[in-house]
Amino acid sequence: MMRCAFIVAIIITALAGCTLIPEYRRPDAPVPASWPTGPAYKETGSDLKDKPVGDINWREFYTDEKLIKIIEMALQNNRDLRVAALNIEKMRAVYGISRAVVLPLPDANGSLNYYRNPADIAESNDARNIRLYNANFGVTQWEIDFFGRIRSLSERALQQYFATEHARNYVQTTLIAEVANAYMVLAAERDALELARSTLKAQEESRDLIKRRYELGASSRIDLDQVTTRVEAARVDEARFTNLVANDENALNFLVGAPIPPELLATNLTSIKPPKDIYPGLASDVLLKRPDILEAESQLKAANANIGAARAAFFPRISLTTNVGTTSDELSALFKAGSQTWTFAPQVTVPIFSNVLNWANLRAAKADRDIFIAHYEKAIQAAFREVADALARRGTITDQMKAQQTLTGASQKIYDLSTARYRNGIDSYLNVLDAQRSLYSAQQGLIAIQLARLINLVNMYRVLGGGGQWEQEKNKE
Secondary structure, three states: OHHHHHHHHHHHHHHHOOOOOOOOOOOOOOOOOOOOOOOOOOOOOOOOOOOOHHHOOHHHHOOOHHHHHHHHHHHHHOHHHHHHHHHHHHHHHHHHHHHHOOOOOOEEEEEEEEEEEOOOOOOOOOOEEEEEEEEEEEEEEEEEOOOOHHHHHHHHHHHHHHHHHHHHHHHHHHHHHHHHHHHHHHHHHHHHHHHHHHHHHHHHHHHHHHHHHHHOOOOOHHHHHHHHHHHHHHHHHHHHHHHHHHHHHHHHHHHHOOOOOHHHOOOOHHHOOOOOOOOOOOHHHHHOOOHHHHHHHHHHHHHHHHHHHHHHOOOOEEEEEEEEEEEEOOHHHOOOOOOEEEEEEEEEEOOOOOHHHHHHHHHHHHHHHHHHHHHHHHHHHHHHHHHHHHHHHHHHHHHHHHHHHHHHHHHHHHHHHHHHHHHOOOOOHHHHHHHHHHHHHHHHHHHHHHHHHHHHHHHHHHHOOOOOOHHHHHHHO
């Protein structure tokens, strides 16, 4: 008898380890194996060429000490990142629940039944009050997972748990990049504000000079009116950039989730130590390791596991209820000899008329998997485009920077020469205004290009999947 029970137990264990989940095969990446080439994609230097992006910690990539401290504040206080971490805890608990139901969960209970037995049904035709004490230990409605339905659902929960981890990493990657960009934008706006103030001061000095010349009859009224318009235009820009600086400070505080000490903010772009330049590597190697791509793949695996659960629904479900205990009409005799009871109640549910619903559920599960395949492929395509755009920007930003610096220098010379010619009475003040307008525009453009170069370094690190090493962050804490 024991031998047969042992054999049955082995068979049940072996069958319970099987699932009907389709074999998972990662879809081919719908992008080229290498990055685009052409005039925009010039080979540039790299500070960390021999190190994979996924192994480059953000503290190694960023070199500005003030920015590093601000990022650390954001990782501690940002609410989106906190929600993403809590989602991991939630899905970990869900996976724990799905794992627990695979095994039988015994429980114990005690009860008191007190009822009246009427005379009509009593054997002695005497009404009686009956009191029964019960103590039981056993398993209630445990489904023996012969065809892997529960294990398929558990695998789905596991992949969804992995997806939340990857989602958290992606949130951190994006947050670090957003904080760095906001930090640099604020510095650029402060540069633009300082430029507007210096321009306003220069225009006010020119206005005072022309006003004296006008009073002496050496300048015309139109010269005075023209310089007045430039003064007010510079005043408008000063007010506008003052507002933008305040807005940028608010945006950075919001990302960080706490007020930032003023001493941590960069005064201008030149005070910021630029991040390191990195090598993009091979498209097929880099993109598949991005947190958002890994999240999409985990969701695809979860949908694939759900097909196994839908397939298992076509087969019978076998559940078991069993317990042992004692029953007595006196509490003191509950555990005495002769009061033992036991129950063994297997149940088999065969899907006959519900197979129409099961077929519909299976088709829906397969369609769901195909949807996640499309999402996964689209995520790879979007990632490839982001990297390609960043590479194109990196390949052209140096030439643009050199050209803008040359333009600014030439504009400065033209402005100085026009001012000297006007003061010597050779040219009209209109030429000075045109030269000043061109110089101001070139100086603003130079600030924009300097900012674009820094942001390109930040975005290159982000689109290649850098900055999501959250385990290191957790251990550091």
